[in-house]
Amino acid sequence: MAVPLNQAIRVGAYVLKQHLIGRKRYTLVLMLEPLFRCNLACAGCGKIDYPAEILNQRLSVAECLEAVDECGAPVVVIAGGEPLLHKEIEQVVEGIIARRKFVIVCTNALLLEKKLHLFRPGPYFTWSVHLDGGREEHDKSVCQDGVYDRAVAAIEAVKARGFRTIINATLFDGAEPEKVARFFDDVMAMGVDGISVSPGYAYERAPDQQHFLNRRRTKELFRGIFARELTGKGRKRWAFNQSSMFLDFLAGNQSFHCTPWGNPTRTYFCWQRPCYLLGEGYTKTFKELMETTDWDRYGTGNYEKCADCMVHSGYEATAVTETVRKPWKALALAVRGIRTEGAMAAEIPLDGQRPAEYMFSRHVEQAMARLKHEPLEAAE
Secondary structure, three states, X not given: OOOOHHHHHHHHHHHHHHHHOOOOOOOOEEEEOOOOOOOOOOOXXXXXXXXXXXXOOOOOHHHXXXXXXXXXXXXXXXXXXXXXXXXXXXHHHHHHHHOOOEEEEEEXXXXXXXXXXXXXXOOOEEEEEEOOOOHHHXXXXXXXXXXXXXXXXXXXXXXXXXXXXXXXXXXXXXXXXHHHHHHHHHXXXXXXXXXXXEEOOOOOOOOOOOOOOOHHHHHHHHHHHHOOOEOOOOOEOOOEOOOHHHHHHHOOOOOOOOOHHHOOEEEOOEEXXXXXXXXXXXXOOHHHHHHHOOHHHOOOOOEHHXXXXXXXXXXXXXXXXXXXXXXXXHHHHHHHOOOOOOOOOOOOOXXXXXXXXXXXXXXXXXXXXXXXXXXXXXOO
């Protein structure tokens, strides 16, 4: 596992404290989206399909830091859109680090070398570069040629400057275990500090709805990948920036329910309900999100839109909690490794899930009406 020791200790202590004080629901990671604008238009993305007036908006530095304080999570992931399009993104990062929070900035790397002088390496800061496979696979995923080579050049540049750097890979239907294994070998050879990997989620706003993985296919894919993880000497080839329990879940060896409140999301529309992947309403405050959301209406087995989800933003918090509550399970997993053969853990039944609802554009209409009476503050 490539999670830094200081981060693992801080997060572990935080989780343990929540259990000791008896708090049922708490957050681990704040997903902060200061803007939706992006300089790519990936077919599998459901984050950028908004009117231009919305794409031109951004959260201010003060709003971003208010969200960090309000939420209290020990880790902040800055996503989007493309965060480096935000003209004050370095001030947001500095403010989060000043609060002794771990901050991970997700980027497609197209602007990374240009903006690199604005940031300083340190124990609380990580770059997460989006790579969905080798050159052919990634450029196809982002619908633009040459992006893979630019991202690789940016990784070399940030590593030369001493920044902790991971890659974030989203896998879709059609991914081949052998190709993914070679890709993981390649990125480790680049000197990255870790790999974050997840199956894609079927965003209802995404242009491509044909290439998302179902749960069975996800488990088979990751078993095929992890079966190739050991070298001929029995050592692991890859360092993952995720808990071993979550990776074991991806391989079909754990029956986890998601923890949607573990990674709450703050966007231009305010606090997104119920999770990073579903925007089915928004609240003005984090407190309102936590206290008024009917969490039992969501998750695999409860809601049709969640049926195939195995994404880290929903399940990593579950895995971390399980690790802290039952450390002997994590220890046994560390000793034996991820099982890639044999029966899989029981699946969550879907016969009681409520049908999907598709009627959640009111927040866009309300924002558009409001913007007609307010001056636009465009992203850079």
